[in-house]
Amino acid sequence: xxxxxxxxxxxxxxxxxxxxxxxxxxxxxxxxxxxxxxxxxxxxxxxxxxxxxxxxxxxxxxxxxxxxxxxxxxxxxxxxxxxxxxxxxxxxxxxxxxxxxxxxxxxxxxxxxxxxxxxxxxxxxxxxxxxxxxxxxxxxxxxxxxxxxxxxxxxxxxxxxxxxxxxxxxxxxxxxxxxxxxxxxxxxxxxxx
Amino acid sequence: xxxxxxxxxxxxxxxxxxxxxxxxxxxxxxxxxxxxxxxxxxxxxxxxxxxxxxxxxxxxxxxxxxxxxxxxxxxxxxxxxxxxxxxxxxxxxxxxxxxxxxxxxxxxxxxxxxxxxxxxxxxxxxxxxxxxxxxxxxxxxxxxxxxxxxxxxxxxxxxxxxxxxxxxxxxxxxxxxxxxxxxxxxxxx
Numbered sequence: 001x002x003x004x005x006x007x008x009x010x011x012x013x014x015x016x017x018x019x020x021x022x023x024x025x026x027x028x029x030x031x032x033x034x035x036x037x038x039x040x041x042x043x044x045x046x047x048x049x050x051x052x053x054x055x056x057x058x059x060x061x062x063x064x065x066x067x068x069x070x071x072x073x074x075x076x077x078x079x080x081x082x083x084x085x086x087x088x089x090x091x092x093x094x095x096x097x098x099x100x101x102x103x104x105x106x107x108x109x110x111x112x113x114x115x116x117x118x119x120x121x122x123x124x125x126x127x128x129x130x131x132x133x134x135x136x137x138x139x140x141x142x143x144x145x146x147x148x149x150x151x152x153x154x155x156x157x158x159x160x161x162x163x164x165x166x167x168x169x170x171x172x173x174x175x176x177x178x179x180x181x182x183x184x185x186x187x188x189x190x191x192x193x
Numbered sequence: 194x195x196x197x198x199x200x201x202x203x204x205x206x207x208x209x210x211x212x213x214x215x216x217x218x219x220x221x222x223x224x225x226x227x228x229x230x231x232x233x234x235x236x237x238x239x240x241x242x243x244x245x246x247x248x249x250x251x252x253x254x255x256x257x258x259x260x261x262x263x264x265x266x267x268x269x270x271x272x273x274x275x276x277x278x279x280x281x282x283x284x285x286x287x288x289x290x291x292x293x294x295x296x297x298x299x300x301x302x303x304x305x306x307x308x309x310x311x312x313x314x315x316x317x318x319x320x321x322x323x324x325x326x327x328x329x330x331x332x333x334x335x336x337x338x339x340x341x342x343x344x345x346x347x348x349x350x351x352x353x354x355x356x357x358x359x360x361x362x363x364x365x366x367x368x369x370x371x372x373x374x375x376x377x378x379x380x381x382x
Contacts (some may be wrong), residue, residue, distance in 0.1 A: 003380070006357035007296070007350060008217065017211050026199045039202065043210050050218040054329045057312070058359050058380040073324060151323060173334055 006056045013053075017046055020064055023139065024071045030138045031075040031130075043080065045071040063124065068139055069149030107136075121168060124131050131163040136161050223312040245327065258328070259285045263335055264319055266328030282345075287334035289343035292370035293355070300346055300370035306363030309344070317343050318360035330358050342367045348380050 004012035021042055028041035048070050056066065122130060134158070135146040145163075147154040202210065255269040256280050265285055269278075272293045279291035292300055310316075316335040322331035330347075337343045344367055346359040359380040375381070 003357070007348070008356060010215065012212070013218065014215055017206075017214060020209065021207055022199065022201055025202050029200075035200075039206060039210065042202070042212055046210075046214045047217060050214075052329075054355065054357055055318075055322070056357065057318065057320055058357060058382075059312075077324075142360075148320075151320065162302075 002056050003058060005053050005063070006058070008053065013046075013050060016049070016063060016067075020067050021046075023064055024067055027068050027071050027134065027139050028075050030134050031072065036104075037078070040052060041071055041075050044074045044078070048074060062145075065141055065145035067151040068135055068141065069151070072135065072149065076127070076131075124166055127166050129160050129167070132157050132160040133164040133168075195352055203312065220232055256328075257281050259287060260326065262323070262325075264326060265332050265334060266291070266326050267330040268328045269355040270332075272347065272353045272355050275347075285334070287332060287343060288337050288341070289332075289334075289345050290367055290370075291345045291347070291354070292371070293347050293349045294372065294380065295349045296351060297374060297376075297382065298372040299375040300369060301373035302371065303382065305344065305368040305370065306342070306365055308364045309361040310341075310364070312361070313343075315362035317362050318358055319334065319344075330360075331356070332360060340364065346370070 001012055001016065005016060024045050025038050025042050028038035028045070029035055032038055032041065033161045045067060049067060052070070056063070122133070127131060131150060132146055135141045135149055136143070141149060143154050143157045147162075150157070201207070254271045254273045255267065257278070258266040259266075260266065265282065265287055267282075275293045279289060284289065289380075294300060299321040314359050317332050317336050318328070319331040319333050322328075332343065332345070334343070342363050342364050344359075344361050347355045347359045348359075350356050357380055359382065
């Protein structure tokens, strides 16, 4: 899959979209607290992924961390990404063309309100801590995957997540049953590069 | 912290967005010629050392740029003259060897060095690159230590566009890349 996409294989890219659009969509929503905006992030993320496909390493596993890393940047800087794909966005199909279903709409409004409340606490984190928290705790990436997504060392992910958890716990926003991040129980000492 | 459950894209939106994305990428040329204008962010211009290799007409075949953070951006518009690219990268302080590998070929003999460091030991190719770096490929020459050489292999598609990079740091001498036939995926090792 990596090699095919890197060489510009559109069929492989189509498969990539099918596999990861949902993951990108939900990650984008957690960052934006806005479902329609999350749809824009999905489109921009995949346009960016195509533009950046040459950077995909020949070796490696799932491309999900890479896509979520791009989505994080796009959500953080939607305007910049939008400028890059300005013409394309003008052609992007808008949500109004698809019929809404009442229950679905209500659910989405509930989600947005719920996440909006969470984001009040989350918003007190530094931007870099938010990104790590969103990727590790919400999207379920392990430390190495989050490091790949953000282009930072694993040790940095670990320390940012630790700080984020302390701050959220201090504000009473972190549940007692905080999800275990894969790789959370790493060695006490870790080489930080 | 009550996180909303994961949701699918709304009914029909997955298909519409996918059609939109696939239509847009089909329209885009595979060349990255126009990206040369993005190579040097205005703020970094003064600190950057930029080298561009001209083609007879139009845009440069490639451009390399060492930014103030020490990373080197590489943009390749046309897969020509790897030795000049190699010389220009070395002039920017990166002790590397460069090869272009057409589809259906690979560098032989393998291995080209007695030992290649893993990506974790020496992340020569910076992926994903910092936001300030907009080039197709970004390398970090600082990871190449005394007695080591960076090995950059770029896969080249049939229309002479560079599609991907394989970058590792080798210990000891590195054999020249002699292209041999392969049925493996591009840049497989």
